[in-house]
Amino acid sequence: MTQAGVAFNPFQPGFFEDPYAQYSALRAASPVHETLLGPWLLTRYDDCVRLLRDPTLSVDPVNATPTARGGVFEGVLGEDGRPSPGSRAILNLDPPDHDRLRRIFQKAFTPKLVEGLRPLARGLVQEAFDAAEERGEMDVIADLAFPLPFTVISEMLRVPTEHRDQLREWSHAMVKTLDPIITEDEIRAAMTAGDAMTAHVSELIEQKRRAPDDGLISALVAAGDGGDVLDDLELLEQVVLLYVAGHETTVNLIGNGTLALLRNPDQAARLREDPALDQNAVEELLRYDSPVQFSRRITVEPIEIGGRRIEAGMVVFTGLGAANHDPEKWGGTADELDLARAGAAAHLSFGSGIHHCLGASLARLEGSEVFGPLVRRFPSMAPVEERAAWNGRMVLRGLDRLPVTL
Numbered sequence: 001m002t003q004a005g006v007a008f009n010p011f012q013p014g015f016f017e018d019p020y021a022q023y024s025a026l027r028a029a030s031p032v033h034e035t036l037l038g039p040w041l042l043t044r045y046d047d048c049v050r051l052l053r054d055p056t057l058s059v060d061p062v063n064a065t066p067t068a069r070g071g072v073f074e075g076v077l078g079e080d081g082r083p084s085p086g087s088r089a090i091l092n093l094d095p096p097d098h099d100r101l102r103r104i105f106q107k108a109f110t111p112k113l114v115e116g117l118r119p120l121a122r123g124l125v126q127e128a129f130d131a132a133e134e135r136g137e138m139d140v141i142a143d144l145a146f147p148l149p150f151t152v153i154s155e156m157l158r159v160p161t162e163h164r165d166q167l168r169e170w171s172h173a174m175v176k177t178l179d180p181i182i183t184e185d186e187i188r189a190a191m192t193a194g195d196a197m198t199a200h201v202s203e204l205i206e207q208k209r210r211a212p213d214d215g216l217i218s219a220l221v222a223a224g225d226g227g228d229v230l231d232d233l234e235l236l237e238q239v240v241l242l243y244v245a246g247h248e249t250t251v252n253l254i255g256n257g258t259l260a261l262l263r264n265p266d267q268a269a270r271l272r273e274d275p276a277l278d279q280n281a282v283e284e285l286l287r288y289d290s291p292v293q294f295s296r297r298i299t300v301e302p303i304e305i306g307g308r309r310i311e312a313g314m315v316v317f318t319g320l321g322a323a324n325h326d327p328e329k330w331g332g333t334a335d336e337l338d339l340a341r342a343g344a345a346a347h348l349s350f351g352s353g354i355h356h357c358l359g360a361s362l363a364r365l366e367g368s369e370v371f372g373p374l375v376r377r378f379p380s381m382a383p384v385e386e387r388a389a390w391n392g393r394m395v396l397r398g399l400d401r402l403p404v405t406l
Contacts (some may be wrong), residue, residue: 005029006026006029006030006033006060007033007035007036007042007082008022008026008035008036008037009022009036009037010181010193010394016287016310016390016391016392016393016397017390018136019293019321019397020322020325020335021323023043023319023322023325024320024322024325024335025369026041026043026319026322027043027044027148027322027326028137028168031043031044031306032047032305032306032307032308032310034308035180036181037069037180037181038067038069038315039180039296039314039315039316039317040310040314040315040317041294041315041317041319042305042306042316042317042318042319042322042323043219043319043322043323043326044204044306044307044323044326045323045324045326045328045329045330045348046328046329047306047323047330048318048319048320048322048323048325048352049100049316049348050305051299051305051316051318051322052295052318052351052352052353052355053352053353054297054303054353055095055353055354056301057297057298057299057300057302057316058094058297058298058299058300058301059091059092059093059094059098059296059297059298059355059368060092060093060094060126060298061087061099061298061299063091063298063313064298064313064314064315064316065311065312065313067315069181069182069307069322070181071123072182072184072187073187074313075184075192075223076184076187076188076191077187086177086237086240086241087237088231088234088237089237089238089240089241090102090105090232090238090241090358090406091241091245091355096356098354099230099250101230101234101238102354102358103288104219104220104223104230105218105238105358106358108156108216108219109358109359109361109362111361113133114361114362115365117152117155117156117362117365118369120151120152120155120363121152121365121366121369122369124147124148124151124152124369125144125148125369125373126373128144128147128148129373129374129377129378130141130405131143132144132378132406133377133378133406136403136405136406137403137404137405137406138164138403139401139402139403139404140154140254140255140258140399140402140403140404141251141255141399141400141401141402142401143369145250145251145252145254145255145402146164146168146247146251147164147288148250148254148366148370149243149246149247149254149363149366150164150167150246150247151164151170151236151253152362152366153242153243153246153247156215156216156217156242156246157215157217157239157242157243158208158213158214158215158216158217158218159215163200164312166196167197167243168247169193169198169202170193170194170196170200171193171243171244171247171248172248172391173182173186173189173192173193173196174190174193174194174197175189175243175244175248175393175395175396176189176190176240177190178393178395178396179393179394179395180317180327180394181394194240197240197243197244198236198240198296201236201239201240201243202236204217204239205217205221205235205236205239206258208221209221216242217239220238220239221235240285242267244318245359246359248396249291249292249357249363250289250291250359250362250363250366250367251291251398252292252396252397252398252399253285253286253291253322253363253366253367254366254367255398255402256285256289256290256291256370256397256398256399257282257285257286257288257289257367257370257371258374258402258404259289259377259383259388259399259400259402260285260288260289260406261285261371261374262339262381262382262383263383266335267338267339269375270340271339271372271375272372272375272376272379274393275372275376277340277372278341278345278371278372279364279367279368280339280340280341281339281371281372282343282367282368282371283341283344283345283347283364284337284338284339284340284341285337285339285367285371286324286344286347286350286367287324287330287341287344287347287348287349288324288337289397290324290347290348290349291322291323291349291376291395291396291397291398292320292349292350292351292357292395292396292397293320293322293347293394293395293397294313294317294318294319294320294394294395295318295320295351295355296312296316296317296318297315297316297318298314298315298316299311299312299313299314299316300312300313314345318348318351320348320351321347321397322348323348324347324348350363378404378406380406381404381405382404382405383402383404383406384401384403384405386404387401387403389401
C-alpha cells in the first residue's frame with residue numbers, strides 16, 4: 001500500500017507530457033514519499049532546499065545502499081568488468097574532491113568570461129532565425145535549441161563542431177542513466193555511447209597536450225599537469241561532463257520555454273511588447289517547466305524530514321520541478337506562467353547548495369538571447385503539436401522535436 005493512496009508513477013499515461021499534476025497530488029498527500037522504485041522523493045520547496053543545502057548529505061553513489069536498479073547495472077557492467085562510469089565526475093563527488101574541482105571550473109565560468117560569449121550566442125541565434133524565416137518553419141530543437149549551446153560549449157573547449165550530431169546521439173543515450181528506471185538494453189546503449197564519447201574526448205585531450213590553447217580543456221590539462229589537482233581519470237570525466245551537461249540542459253530550457261510561450265500567447269505578447277522582461281522571463285520559464293526535474297542526495301546517517309525518518313544509505317530525489325510549483329512558495333498562481341513574477345529567480349532549477357549548477361550563468365545568457373528575440377521576430381509562430389515529441393526522460397525533461405510554423 002502506498003502512502004495516503006498515492007504513488008510516484010512515471011508509467012501513468014501522460015506523465016511525460018505533464019508531470020505536474022502528479023507532483024501536486026504527492027505534495028498534498030505524501031510530500032516526503034518513499035517511492036515504489038526505491039528512492040525517496042520530496043515535493044515541497046522548503047524540504048528540497050533543506051536537503052540541497054545540507055552539508056552532511058552525499059552525492060557519491062558508493063554511500064548508497066545497494067538496490068535492484070544497481071543490480072541491473074552491475075549485471076551489465078560485469079559483462080566486461082568495467083567500472084561504473086562517471087565515478088570521478090564532479091556531480092558524483094563530495095568535498096574535499098568536489099571543492100578542489102569546482103575551484104578549477106569557476107575560473108572558466110566567471111561573469112566576465114561568460115558575458116564574453118554573448119556575441120557568439122547572439123550571432124548563432126540570428127543565423128538560426130534567418131534560416132528559419134527563409135524556410136517558413138523550424139524545428140526548435142534541431143535548428144536552434146541544440147546547435148546554440150553545443151556550439152557555445154565547443155567554443156569554450158576550443159574544439160570543432162563537425163561531429164555534433166554524433167555527439168548529440170551519444171550524449172542522449174548516456175543521460176538516460178540518470179533516470180531511476182532504466183532497462184538493460186538502455187544501459188548497454190549508454191555504455192556503448194560512453195565508450196565512443198570517451199575515445200573522442202581522449203583524443204581531444206591528447207591534441208591539447210600537444211598544442212595547448214586558451215580553451216577550457218587546455219586549462220584542465222594544465223591543472224592536471226600540476227601534479228596534485230586532476231588525475232587522468234578526473235580530467236577525462238570532467239571534459240565528458242562538460243560536453244554532455246554543456247548542452248543537454250540548455251536544449252531543454254529552450255525547448256520547454258518556447259513551448260510554454262506558445263501555449264500561453266498572452267505571456268508571449270507581454271514579452272514581445274516589453275524587452276525589460278527578457279531576463280525575468282528566463283527565470284520564470286526555468287521555474288515553470290524545469291529542464292532538470294530531480295537532484296539526488298544520499299543519506300549517510302538517518303535523518304528526519306516532514307515527520308518521516310529516512311535511514312542511512314537512502315537515495316533521496318529533491319523534486320526540483322515539483323518544488324518550483326509549490327503553492328506554499330509561489331502562491332495560488334504556482335501552476336501559471338507569469339513572466340513578470342516577483343522572485344522568479346528563487347526557483348530550484350539549478351539546484352542549490354555546494355552543487356549548484358556551474359553553468360547557470362551561461363544557460364541564463366543563452367536563454368536571454370533566445371526567448372525575447374524569438375517572439376519579436378516571429379509574432380505568428382505556432383506549434384505543430386501533433387509532431388512534437390517529449391524525450392521520455394524523468395530527470396532531464398525536454399522535447400526531442402518541436403516543429404513550428406512561422
